[in-house]
Amino acid sequence: MAGTGGGAVSNLSVTLLCNQACGYCFARSLDRDSGHMQPEVFAQALDHLERSGIRQVRMLGGEPTIHPQFGLLLDAIEARGLDLLLFSNGRMPGRAMDRLKRFPGERLAILLNIDPAACQPDIRDRRVRQVVERFAGAVILGCNIHHPGLSPAPLLPLVDRFQLNRTIRLGLAHPCVGAENRFLHPRHYRTVGHRIGAFARDAARRGIRLVFDCGFVPCMFTEDDLELLTTLGDPPGSRCNPLPDFLPDGRLIPCYPLAHVCHTVHRPGDTAETVQARCSEQLAIYRTAGIYGECSHCQLRRQQRCNGGCLAAAMQRLRPSFPRGCAEPDNREAAADQLPSQRAGQAAAPRLRAASATGGKQWAIPYIDQPLSFWQEVHRRFGSAIREVYLPLPRNLLASGRPEQGSEHLEDFLRHTPMPVAVLLNPVVLPQPVAQMAPQLIEALERLRSFTRLNGVTVADCTLARILKEHLPDLALTASVLMDVAQPHQANQLRGLCDALVPASRIMRHYAALRALRRAFAGTLRLMVNEGCLPDCLMRTQHFFEMGYAAETPLSLCGKLVAEQPWMRLTSSWVLPQHLHLFDDLADEFKLAGRATLQRPEQYLEVLDAYVNRRPLTPDVIGGGPASVATPLKIGESYYRTTLHCDKQCHVCPICRDYYRQATARLNRHVPGERQQGRA
């Protein structure tokens, strides 16, 4: 039977399309419009493999089995007598499974990349279960560790239970340079190494072999664990110089994470080695970098027992030598001009996430009921920055904490949007007991994902989260801002449940609290930038209840309060685009609110553009809530920064009162008559 390792390898990515939307996926960063690999390109790729002495076709995607000519591709492999290693998520179309079954068993291996949490206590996805039952010994289980809390342990019992291949492959989710994907930051490697150590001992007891994909480093393991892994035959640390992979359009890349930095075309007579040499030459200068600052002086690296980890992860440490002033708003465009990836044709230069003028963050954005052309425009202008478009379920199923929205264009959007979709299941309280509601919600989600790219669900209730995790394990769960998570110990309650967290809006202006939460929560921290609630507002719960369940749009309950003390608007939970950089170290991604307040498409685009590209706005136009600043006040960075670090003694502190009075006076001096232009 074909195995996973040994000898030269080269992957053929036959499609970038997938029937899942894993946030860590490398292939998502590439242009999905390049579609499927044509059979003639596939034939050229097979020629290339044979010329390079490679007898194993490593076919991956996207999800390779959804290639419309999957059977033809297998015919070609079979006709040449080559082995096949198929990377799959297991959710194969029936015809692909049938064709695979006819492939010579001794030459077939299926590397089944699955989420271990989806296998406990049993494999829940029907199609994945069919694959392990039908292909048994040809199946090698694998998982990509994209989260420090992820445990591969549930995979072990499956090997015996289904008589699978006694090998498990472990991979790390690496960053794609110049793109956005969820990845495991090297600061979490030691946590992961500790877990893998325990896993390896259990695997050894069961006679199961572990195979490590690229990017593992020895220093993530204890000495004992490293010795065990070495004894088991696969010491991690030296695997990052891959042979080139074919993309569907025939281009060659050194690997997915470096695809934006280095790619080449196939030349007549090329072999894997000659292409590898070209790529290595382009990337050589970056090999100085290791994933840690200590790597350059590490003994293991000098002894070539470690290569400093994944090069793409190491390149995250590169920073442009810009003068400090370039980070200031008026110089941002100049700084952006220097970003290397923005010059076409200069392949060997990375785009640096943290240094980019946009902050390199992704966005969850609200659905507003606009024609598909609007969403195509959003995708064209901001596509790479959009994590997902979120929307509620129909109100007869579940209220969503906002007045009911239009749905004239919803089905068209859901069926045709190129952007991932997320669903809000986060009313401030559920109208019925969770156990009663859950089945219909699950059914609705399953129906939805049968025809749209459903990426995840936002929840405000842990019990609902647990039920969804159990029944729909491949959906990413986000803890809603309405879960009101503000303390580090609360993050513990989300462990193993939620992949992302939107912190309580009451700490959005509390840097130390956000930082503590950042440390405590190992998943994605998503900050909502334009909610307009007062911190610790005593009317918030009732207000959200009324927005979700009242027949008409309710009045703002805080209206009287902020009319009497308008300076309080300065303390509410918004951040302006020009100040977003103050949160770059805290946030993994951002969320734009505005299902109700940004319904005008031109304003939606203006605000989204400002936030994504960090263009200055005044607080009256950001689409905030009832306690947002209603006038176009200029908010200085030093003042805003002060409010992030103050001691929140608003009842006695004069700072925001004084600032509001002065800013309003300035506004009245400069633009008389325009005071009331902003929206509440």
Next chain:
Amino acid sequence: MKTVGGHGLQCAARIFQLVERQGIVLLDPQRNRQLHLAYPEAAVWDLLIRRWPATTMRSMLAVIAGIGEDEADRLIAVCLDRWRTEGWLEPGAAP
């Protein structure tokens, strides 16, 4: 692009830096070259690209490196001269 440290120099375009435990590495992918800076030269580079005024830079470097301000001045001059000659810094417009 603005000048660094008020010295009428600017970082050469497309230079990247890597802060290592024992210094700073400058990478120039276009010219496929790199420069390892140990301390205190690494501190000079760091202060330069942070655009501290020359006088502040001198006093800060003196404190960081444990040297007198005159010696700090000399060190800055030597570094600037070398990095300009080697193309890591380029002449720029006055601030």
